Every structure is written in structure tokens, then in C-alpha cells.
Amino acid sequence: MPTVYIKTYGCQMNERDSEAVAAQLVGRGYSLVDEEQGADVVLLNTCSVRDLAEQKALGKMQAMVGHSRKHRTGQVFGYLGCMAQSRGQSLAEGVDGVQLVLGTQKFHRAADHVEDLLTGRQKVVVDTDAEEGSQSKLAEHLSTAAAPGRRQVSAFVSIMQGCNQHCTFCIVPFTRGRERSRTIPEIVEECRRLVDHGVREITLLGQIVTSFGRREYAVVDGRSPFVQLIEAVHEIDGLERIRFTSPHPKGYGSDLIEAYGRLPKLVESAHLPLQSGADRVLREMHRGYTRARFEEIVAGLRAVQPGIGITTDIIVGFPGETEADFEETLSLCRSIEFDNAFVFKYSPRRDTPAASMAGALPEPLIEERHRRLLDVINEVGKRRYDAMVGRIVPILVEGISRRNATRYEGRTRCNKIVVFTGAPRHVGQVIPVRVERVGTFTLYADPSVIGVDEVEGSAGNGDEVAAEAGLKVVEMTAVRELNR
Numbered sequence: 001m002p003t004v005y006i007k008t009y010g011c012q013m014n015e016r017d018s019e020a021v022a023a024q025l026v027g028r029g030y031s032l033v034d035e036e037q038g039a040d041v042v043l044l045n046t047c048s049v050r051d052l053a054e055q056k057a058l059g060k061m062q063a064m065v066g067h068s069r070k071h072r073t074g075q076v077f078g079y080l081g082c083m084a085q086s087r088g089q090s091l092a093e094g095v096d097g098v099q100l101v102l103g104t105q106k107f108h109r110a111a112d113h114v115e116d117l118l119t120g121r122q123k124v125v126v127d128t129d130a131e132e133g134s135q136s137k138l139a140e141h142l143s144t145a146a147a148p149g150r151r152q153v154s155a156f157v158s159i160m161q162g163c164n165q166h167c168t169f170c171i172v173p174f175t176r177g178r179e180r181s182r183t184i185p186e187i188v189e190e191c192r193r194l195v196d197h198g199v200r201e202i203t204l205l206g207q208i209v210t211s212f213g214r215r216e217y218a219v220v221d222g223r224s225p226f227v228q229l230i231e232a233v234h235e236i237d238g239l240e241r242i243r244f245t246s247p248h249p250k251g252y253g254s255d256l257i258e259a260y261g262r263l264p265k266l267v268e269s270a271h272l273p274l275q276s277g278a279d280r281v282l283r284e285m286h287r288g289y290t291r292a293r294f295e296e297i298v299a300g301l302r303a304v305q306p307g308i309g310i311t312t313d314i315i316v317g318f319p320g321e322t323e324a325d326f327e328e329t330l331s332l333c334r335s336i337e338f339d340n341a342f343v344f345k346y347s348p349r350r351d352t353p354a355a356s357m358a359g360a361l362p363e364p365l366i367e368e369r370h371r372r373l374l375d376v377i378n379e380v381g382k383r384r385y386d387a388m389v390g391r392i393v394p395i396l397v398e399g400i401s402r403r404n405a406t407r408y409e410g411r412t413r414c415n416k417i418v419v420f421t422g423a424p425r426h427v428g429q430v431i432p433v434r435v436e437r438v439g440t441f442t443l444y445a446d447p448s449v450i451g452v453d454e455v456e457g458s459a460g461n462g463d464e465v466a467a468e469a470g471l472k473v474v475e476m477t478a479v480r481e482l483n484r
């Protein structure tokens with residue numbers, strides 16, 4: 001039986017695409033392995049958002065192909081995803097030994113192509129065309145591992161592909177194409193199936209999820225198609241939490257803000273990509289909002305859910321960014337107090353308008369601003385995390401901790417990771433824990449203080465678990481309040 005190794009670079013959309021490819025191959029009898037050495041098929045699912053991500057994948061592939069040649073392993077190597085889409089044929093020519101180059105609208109063809117290559121029916125396959133309806137062709141998920149502590153509690157569901165926003169720095173509209181949405185019934189059906197298999201939390205995924213269904217669905221009673229989708233998913237019995245990523249700030253109308261107060265499964269967490277705090281730069285980036293509008297959105301969210309966790313993406317060193325522009329970003333980060341932020345050094349991308357703008361900044365200056373902004377993000381983030389110490393918060397337990405294999409981890413509704421001493425039976429449950437101390441963007445907690453160790457049996461919703469643990473449901477509601 002052939003074995004497959006898949007390595008994923010980049011965003012959650014890529015993780016989800018890799019999972020769907022893996023599920024396809026497993027469905028045909030392939031088995032997944034954790035190491036490339038010895039695997040019959042080796043696939044890199046790539047990211048093009050920054051040059052660094054591309055260089056990493058190219059370097060990795062070169063090393064693997066070199067090793068394979070030397071030892072005559074006869075492995076099949078392939079590039080999938082964004083870099084395959086943007087570089088195409090040249091990848092198969094560049095590192096010969098690469099037989100498969102599969103674009104972002106062709107993931108559903110992965111198993112067919114791999115089979116053709118393994119059996120020698122084809123020598124090289126480059127498949128990067130656009131394909132109508134590709135957004136609906138990837139509903140397979142890996143069935144959850146049966147081992148205790150490994151059960152899948154949280155799942156990604158892709159709701160759309162592509163992005164039409166064309167931010168001037170961004171390659172995504174080129175690698176992922178125009179916006180194409182799935183239908184609400186097919187998304188709900190996929191979510192329902194996952195919940196039937198024990199999933200408790202679903203993250204709706206897309207490059208610009210707030211634009212979901214804009215062409216396919218009408219606004220109803222002031223509610224955008226995206227809010228209608230959240231409402232439909234919210235109906236699923238047994239589903240505990242709904243998240244989504246990535247939204248665009250321009251999609252945070254009053255209907256979405258209001259949904260955070262109305263829909264209990266929609267968790268108090270928002271990833272709101274800011275990119276810059278200076279109006280001049282935002283305009284050059286073609287972001288479609290101002291600093292004041294961004295502040296208004298955050299204020300609106302906090303009015304509805306005071307404890308909401310807000311994270312962001314910021315780019316430093318966009319062409320022409322002055323010290324004054326950068327200081328506006330610093331001051332906005334200080335005043336908003338993000339819970340966390342991904343800070344990126346601007347990287348010129350082929351075909352994007354920003355790549356040919358005047359005013360490119362020297363690397364050392366970009367480095368310096370990157371460091372200064374990280375310092376501010378760490379400082380305000382730490383304040384937000386420190387404020388959680390001593391609180392009792394409900395967490396959804398995901399499994400064994402990725403940081404410490406002797407402990408378990410879960411997430412608060414506001415998306416903070418909590419590491420605690422747990423047991424296999426906690427996995428998939430919502431349990432209240434008391435936050436004891438803070439690590440780097442991680443909380444450490446002790447569940448025993450409120451008798452959760454006595455909780456037995458399979459997953460229930462938070463209230464049932466609390467009731468089992470001898471807590472009154474009213475107290476559990478108070479616990480929910482505390483987390484806000």
C-alpha cells in the first residue's frame with residue numbers, strides 16, 4: 001500500500017486543503033506517514049504570501065529530491081497550492097524530479113494524478129487551470145483518529161475560494177482566483193456530518209469570509225449572506241462553537257456585530273486584519289477603511305461583547321511608509337490593545353501593484369520597525385493575558401498539549417490557549433478552569449479547583465458538564481459571563 005507524506009506551509013485554508021487531499025488519498029487506500037523519508041509520495045502544499053514561505057518550500061524540495069536521487073528511492077514529488085498556481089510549469093522544470101504541480105482549483109484531482117504518476121501512466125503532470133465549481137469539490141475530511149486524546153474536536157470548513165479585494169500588496173487574488181462561494185445547504189451539510197462524528201467547534205474558512213455569497217444570495221432583513229450562513233450553521237444541534245477566518249474589516253457591518261450578541265455559539269473572538277494604522281498607507285494598500293472606521297468596529301464589538309478577544313495582522317515597511325505613518329500604527333495598537341497580532345515584514349510579490357511602487361524601504365529599517373511593533377504587541381498582549389489570571393473560564397478541550405505532552409490543552413471562547421492537567425475523558429468537553437498563570441500567549445490553569453476531575457462520560461455541552469460536576473447551571477452561566 002503506497003504511503004504519502006504531506007507538508008503544509010501557510011494559512012488555515014492550506015491546512016484544510018491538505019486535509020482534503022489526505023482524505024482523498026486515504027479513501028483510495030494510501031496511508032499517511034509523518035516523515036518524508038521512505039514515503040512513496042511526497043507533497044508540499046505551498047504558500048506564496050511572502051517570499052520567505054516560497055524559499056522555504058523550494059529549499060525543502062531541493063533537499064528531498066537530492067536525497068532521493070542519491071539513494072535511488074524512486075519517490076514521487078509534487079508541489080500543491082499557491083506556489084504551484086503562480087509558478088506553474090517552471091516548478092517542474094526547475095527542480096527536475098518534481099513530477100506533479102497542482103494548482104489551487106485542482107486539489108480534488110490530486111489522487112488521480114498521483115495514481116497516474118505512481119503507475120507510470122504519466123511522467124509529469126502540471127494541472128493549474130481554473131475550474132468552475134472547484135469550491136464545492138473538497139468536502140472530504142479525515143475520519144478522526146480513534147486513539148484517546150487525539151479525537152477531533154475542532155474542524156475547518158471551507159466556505160468560499162478566492163478574493164476580489166486586490167489589496168495592492170497581496171498575491172492571493174492571483175493564486176486563489178476570483179471569489180466563488182459554496183451554497184449554504186452544502187456547507188451546513190458538511191458541518192452537520194462533522195458534528196455527527198464528534199466535532200464540537202467549526203471554523204468557517206475563506207480568504208475573505210465576510211464577502212461570502214455576495215453574488216449568490218440577497219441581503220435579508222439587513223443581514224448579509226455571511227450572517228445568514230452563520231445563523232444556519234448555528235442551528236446544528238450538538239455544535240458548541242463557531243469561529244471564522246479571515247474576515248475583512250469592511251464586512252463588519254452592524255448585522256455581524258449584532259450577531260455576536262445574539263448567537264451564543266458564535267464565540268467572542270475576532271481576527272480583524274488591520275495592516276496599518278495610517279490612513280495614507282491604508283489608501284495605498286487599497287484596504288477600503290480608515291483608522292477611524294477600524295476603531296469604530298472594535299468599539300462596536302466591545303459594546304456587544306466587552307471581553308471579546310481581538311487579534312490582527314499588520315505589515316511593516318510597506319513602500320513609502322514614513323516614521324510618522326509607522327507611529328500611527330504603534331499608537332493604534334496601544335489604544336486598541338490587541339490580544340495578539342501577526343506582524344509581517346513587507347515582501348514584494350510578483351504582479352502586485354505595490355511591487356512597483358516607489359519608496360521601497362531598506363531592509364534594516366523594516367527589521368527595526370518589525371522589532372518595535374512586536375515589543376508593543378507583546379506588551380499590550382501580556383496585559384490582556386495577565387488580566388485573565390484568577391478567572392474561571394470555560395474551555396473546549398482539544399487534546400494533548402502541543403507544548404507539553406504530559407498535559408492537555410483547550411481554548412477559551414476568546415481564543416486563548418489554556419494548558420492544564422487533564423485526562424482523555426476531558427477531550428471534546430467544555431469545562432470550567434481557573435487560570436493560574438500566564439506564559440507567552442498561553443494560559444496555564446488548574447481544573448481540579450472546581451471538581452471537574454469528577455466529570456465522567458462522553459462529551460456534553462458546557463451546561464451539562466457543569467451540572468455533572470455538581471455545579472449549578474446558573475453558575476455556569478456566570479462562568480460564561482466571566483470570560484467576556
Ligand code: SAH
Nearest residue numbers: 049169170207246273313314344345346347
Ligand atoms: N485574507 C487572507 C489574507 C492572506 S495573507 C487571510 O488572512 O487568510 C495573510 C496576511 O499576510 C495578510 O493579512 C497580511 O498581513 C500578510 N501579507 C499579505 N501579503 C503580504 C506581503 N506582500 N508582504 C507581507 N505581508 C503580507
Ligand code: F3S
Nearest residue numbers: 163165166167170172
Ligand atoms: Fe489579500 Fe486583501 Fe484579499 S489581504 S486575501 S487581497 S482582502
